[in-house]
Amino acid sequence: MTDKPDGRTERARAAREERRAQILAAALEVFAAKGFHTTSITDLVEAAGVARGTFYLYFDSKDTVFCELLDDLLERFRASVKGIDVASGAASAVDQLVTTVVRILDAAASSQALATIVFKEAVGLDQVVDDRIVSFEEALHDYVRVSLANGVRLGWLRPHDTEVVATLIYGSIRQVIYRYVVVEAGRFDREHVARAMVEHHLLGLIAR
Amino acid sequence: MTDKPDGRTERARAAREERRAQILAAALEVFAAKGFHTTSITDLVEAAGVARGTFYLYFDSKDTVFCELLDDLLERFRASVKGIDVASGAASAVDQLVTTVVRILDAAASSQALATIVFKEAVGLDQVVDDRIVSFEEALHDYVRVSLANGVRLGWLRPHDTEVVATLIYGSIRQVIYRYVVVEAGRFDREHVARAMVEHHLLGLIAR
């Protein structure tokens, strides 16, 4: 009865979605500008231009909005990583890796506000939020690990402690995002940074 | 008459020091367990087993205790990095680098609770706290950058974009601390991890 897809119901649903999106968008801005802890419900509803009660019609709590924003970003990251063929030949691999890194940086840069939140203070809020971030980090870490293992198996990469190296690489990605996207507000040459990164991890620093 | 350094005065001073240390130690535990924001003054005084007022006899505020703990850790880190001669010959340099990294990991591991706080949620608390952490991170980053520049100047390291690479290396150090000290609670072979790290950054991954 309630979900009969007539015009009225449909329009209402669309309006609801819109409202929700509006609040979410405003929250994103505010969280990025002021940080999670400093942001109050008052800030959120003022930015969204809705009444305090309205906010709670769409979200259960301050934490809920934050989690939703967080999930958005993590999903974007996941998508930007997915579908990379890490098992291909060495020749094109460098370029592929560079492309992957560029995609990740793009994802971060195109959601600068979100990335800021995640990398500046996402941890330590709430167990739920923490868990999500941790599991995301683990996913990324796993991706790196699997890629490394493949490289070694194919004789393309030299043998190494994959566990440790995956940690190093993940850390360097995280820091690059933090530095270039969060601190320097995305004003950087992604291609250049990505290439420097890939080269560093592949070739090392030692002069030969 | 009253400030003659007799036994009584001396004992009083010692008792004061002890009380202070007791509060500080309790705070460390609580902050590490619950995080800065979630920790209330009530938590701190309950953990320390003192009255609310007593806390304020020794510290100005929650922020003050936190900053003091933070400074402790940052000082430890600083000390563990200082005094490494990054300009010596390549042969011993690897060992020296490994030693440096081991020292840093030791510093982090010996203050596991503190490191947890710093690397889990140090940012976004309070401007003062934030500034300290940022400046510490910058110092470490600078140290890496200077070392790299020296290595290149001496012909020991190949030319590279020092800015980017310093970021990568700093990020990998940070992540190693986070993973091994914070998440895995310090149960790892520091020598091994440090060596894998140094080797990775020097040699890269490519099979030759």
Next chain:
Amino acid sequence: MTDKPDGRTERARAAREERRAQILAAALEVFAAKGFHTTSITDLVEAAGVARGTFYLYFDSKDTVFCELLDDLLERFRASVKGIDVASGAASAVDQLVTTVVRILDAAASSQALATIVFKEAVGLDQVVDDRIVSFEEALHDYVRVSLANGVRLGWLRPHDTEVVATLIYGSIRQVIYRYVVVEAGRFDREHVARAMVEHHLLGLIAR
């Protein structure tokens, strides 16, 4: 759409005004009964029958409410003094003066609680509050001084040290309010007291 002055908005505004007035009225009672310092926010909200937070919805602080009450009274006094033509002929002047004094006593008596606060302990509270009271007292004192000076200029009053005499007269007004309004709770014949006062200051006590 939302600020169209329709019934709903209007009713809301009215309700707000009412709430505010309710808190103000309760505060007046409590302040008069317990004094400013002894009154806590808890006392105020309990007396008003609202939650602690509600109080802060309408007033910034305890001082703010107090100041508002104070301003009310001072305004009443000011209005009761204003508009007296002190330069007219001696004949009607006595009556005019009596009228003025009666008005002041009326103002005080009709705000007995407020007057109690002001004259019992208004000083030494808070710099802001103090300043208001002092400036009000000065205004009243000035009014007396100017009136005296006019009287002398017109040859209606004998020459005298206007500064000192204005102080004496202001003090006697203050004390009359204190005694009759505050201590005796307004149960007195204002006309009689006012006339006795005017006569005393004009004629003095000496038998002739």
Next chain:
Amino acid sequence: MTDKPDGRTERARAAREERRAQILAAALEVFAAKGFHTTSITDLVEAAGVARGTFYLYFDSKDTVFCELLDDLLERFRASVKGIDVASGAASAVDQLVTTVVRILDAAASSQALATIVFKEAVGLDQVVDDRIVSFEEALHDYVRVSLANGVRLGWLRPHDTEVVATLIYGSIRQVIYRYVVVEAGRFDREHVARAMVEHHLLGLIAR
């Protein structure tokens, strides 16, 4: 056994008295400078140069010290008023009155700090303190009333409403003390003010 007046006991008693006086004197300064409410026990013990606990060996509470200071002043006032022969002939009476007023002003001025406290914020602290001040004011008021009644009985003063006029006169004395002693810090010609006051109350203002 304990009150045997030997040298030891006597010396101890004297030392006690001295300590007490020292605390009292310091309290007087601080109360006058900062006001009762703003003054903390910390302020008092710091000014007195004794430990917090020591303070409580001599006084029961902050209120107690304050009351004692208050009593001192009231006693001084009482003494300065006492012994005036209000029943003597009219001729010398003016001078006698002037002398009395001068004495009162002297008493106030010589205890400027105390007078400041009493007249600025003595009321509204504590029921005990309030009662003392009220009873003192009543005593002074009574003195004035009796004097007036005597004057009328002797045919020296014209008939008037003694109740009201006593209030007026007491108020003017109070205000003169407040203005000249408290606000202007005692820098005034007491003889002149006293004479202006007596003349005003005896002769009134009307030009004849």
Next chain:
DNA sequence: TATGAATGAGGATTCATTCAT
């Protein structure tokens, strides 16, 4: 559905007073 006034638990901090030394 939208509103925003009302709520009250919970936060940090203060300070008169006590009490072991």
Next chain:
DNA sequence: TATGAATGAATCCTCATTCAT
């Protein structure tokens, strides 16, 4: 007697959340 560290009740104020309209 003198000390001053310790106490904890009490203060003001905030803010996420609820709910009557």
